[in-house]
Amino acid sequence: MTLVDTNVLLDVVTDDPEWADWSIAALEAASLDGPLLINDMVYAELAVRYDRIEQVDAFLSEAGLELAPTPRAALFLAGKVFTQYRRSGGARTGVLPDFFIGAYAAVGQLPLLTRDTGRYRTYFPSLTVIAECHLEAAATRPDPA
Numbered sequence: 001m002t003l004v005d006t007n008v009l010l011d012v013v014t015d016d017p018e019w020a021d022w023s024i025a026a027l028e029a030a031s032l033d034g035p036l037l038i039n040d041m042v043y044a045e046l047a048v049r050y051d052r053i054e055q056v057d058a059f060l061s062e063a064g065l066e067l068a069p070t071p072r073a074a075l076f077l078a079g080k081v082f083t084q085y086r087r088s089g090g091a092r093t094g095v096l097p098d099f100f101i102g103a104y105a106a107v108g109q110l111p112l113l114t115r116d117t118g119r120y121r122t123y124f125p126s127l128t129v130i131a132e133c134h135l136e137a138a139a140t141r142p143d144p145a
Contacts, residue, residue: 001033001034001035001036001037001108001110002030002031002033002034002035002036002037002110002111002112002113002130003037003038003039003042003101003104003105003108003110003111003112003113004027004030004036004037004038004042004065004112004113004114005042005101005112005113005114005115005116006038006041006042006045006046006097006101007019007114007115007116008023008026008027008113008114008115009023009038009042009046009059009063009065010045010046010049011023011024011115012024012027012063013046013049013059014049019115022132023115026113026130027063027113030111030113030130031064033111035064035066036063036064036065036066036113037065037066037067037068037110038060038065038066038067038068039067039068039069039070039074039100039101039104040067040069040070041070041097041100041101041104042101043056043060043067044097045097046059070100070103070104071104071107071108073107074100074103074104074106074107074108075100075103077103077106077107078096078099078100078102078103078104079099081099081102081103081123081124082095082096082099084123085099085119085123095119098116098119098120099119099123101114102119102120102123102124102127103124105120105124105127106124106126106127110128111127111128111129111130112127112128112129112130113130113131114129114130114131115131115132117129117131
């Protein structure tokens with residue numbers, strides 16, 4: 001299973017000229033390792049791009065994404081890590097969703113597919129982050145056969 005960050009999905013939804021191809025390939029590669037999940041925070045961020053709930057649900061179905069609710073342990077961890085971020089000088093207040101997403105992946109011990117690696121690697125050091133550099137390294141590895 002892999003948790004998918006909002007930015008990857010928005011690349012696909014908006015057909016981002018710089019990132020859509022990478023995000024589609026990354027989703028396809030991650031799907032080979034099992035189900036692709038989003039949590040309720042990703043759902044809410046994705047919903048901004050749609051007019052109706054049925055449209056969001058149709059996209060999730062077409063993309064093969066499963067919505068999984070955030071457990072209380074992840075909610076608690078998100079709050080604690082966000083506090084750490086603020087105490088260490090983090091000034092942005094709109095980043096709390098990233099902490100919900102990172103905490104969900106950390107508590108569930110799930111890899112996270114994202115383009116936004118900085119905060120996840122800093123505040124969730126045990127988290128496996130699947131990002132552009134990760135996929136490029138896998139693509140350039142010699143074939144073991």
